[in-house]
Amino acid sequence: MPKIIVALDGFSSCGKSTTAKRVAAKLHYAFVDTGAMYRAVALYFHRNQIDLANKDAVADALQHIDITFEFNQQRQASDTILNGENVEVEIRKMYISEMVSQVAAITIVRRAMVAQQQQMGKKKGIVMDGRDVGTVVFPDAEVKIFMTAQPHIRAQRRKLELLQKGEDLPLEDIIENLRMRDEIDSNREEGPLKRAEDAIDLDTSFRSMDEQVDFVLAQVERVKRENK
Ligand SMILES: Nc1ncnc2c1ncn2[C@@H]1O[C@H](COP(=O)(O)OP(=O)(O)O)[C@@H](O)[C@H]1O
Numbered sequence: 001m002p003k004i005i006v007a008l009d010g011f012s013s014c015g016k017s018t019t020a021k022r023v024a025a026k027l028h029y030a031f032v033d034t035g036a037m038y039r040a041v042a043l044y045f046h047r048n049q050i051d052l053a054n055k056d057a058v059a060d061a062l063q064h065i066d067i068t069f070e071f072n073q074q075r076q077a078s079d080t081i082l083n084g085e086n087v088e089v090e091i092r093k094m095y096i097s098e099m100v101s102q103v104a105a106i107t108i109v110r111r112a113m114v115a116q117q118q119q120m121g122k123k124k125g126i127v128m129d130g131r132d133v134g135t136v137v138f139p140d141a142e143v144k145i146f147m148t149a150q151p152h153i154r155a156q157r158r159k160l161e162l163l164q165k166g167e168d169l170p171l172e173d174i175i176e177n178l179r180m181r182d183e184i185d186s187n188r189e190e191g192p193l194k195r196a197e198d199a200i201d202l203d204t205s206f207r208s209m210d211e212q213v214d215f216v217l218a219q220v221e222r223v224k225r226e227n228k
């Protein structure tokens with residue numbers, strides 16, 4: 001069967017990226033973490049003190065942003081490259097999580113990122129995770145999964161991840177950040193986070209990573225069978 005597009009959307013810290021990365025490796029597909037792109041834009045805006053309310057300044061800044069991904073053999077995962085600099089570690093820090101949703105709510109930012117994402121998936125054979133992949137970026141994706149998990153489980157997972165990277169933050173701060181981002185992401189005008197009507201739900205609260213990867217792979221197999 002020809003290559004397909006697998007779209008994984010959902011709330012923050014449900015396991016989208018870890019699942020997408022493993023599914024892509026199994027299928028020998030490319031993996032794109034669209035959240036990393038918005039995080040890289042937020043980092044650029046932060047460093048260059050771009051006023052988010054100034055449309056001209058935002059549009060001009062976008063002209064100077066080049067985001068690519070580079071495979072890191074040691075991590076066995078892709079690093080995010082902003083204008084030639086590896087920013088993978090920096091964009092995962094809390095100060096970026098605190099501003100990224102405001103940046104991602106700006107329509108011209110979204111249009112620029114969505115256009116790049118559509119270009120990346122033009123030849124299919126891609127697993128992409130984000131908030132609007134199945135609704136806006138690839139509304140015709142062959143497999144669409146909408147991931148959820150209970151809020152306190154998501155926050156605990158994110159706390160552990162940040163701790164492993166050297167950031168020890170109170171659980172309450174993380175819960176509040178996830179709540180705030182989910183709210184902004186769900187209520188923006190352009191490309192809000194919402195379940196595509198034809199998406200399949202996956203609650204990861206009480207699943208292992210292997211189980212959630214197998215769940216997605218089973219959907220891919222089903223689509224392949226149906227299209228034989
Ligand atoms: N089923 C699971 N059980 C335990 N931890 C998980 C599970 N799925 C993902 N994680 C962990 O939760 C954290 C958030 O996962 P991530 O894939 O980054 O979520 P998202 O991309 O949805 O924000 C990561 O540290 C990841 O390793």
Ligand SMILES: Nc1ccn([C@@H]2O[C@H](COP(=O)(O)OP(=O)(O)O)[C@@H](O)[C@H]2O)c(=O)n1
Nearest residue numbers: 012013034035038100101104130131132181
């Ligand atoms: N397709 C996407 C992906 C991310 N985002 C934004 O980028 C932020 C960071 O995305 P992410 O996937 O890295 O977030 P985590 O859930 O991994 O913390 C989200 O909270 C959204 O504001 C978006 O608007 N659209």
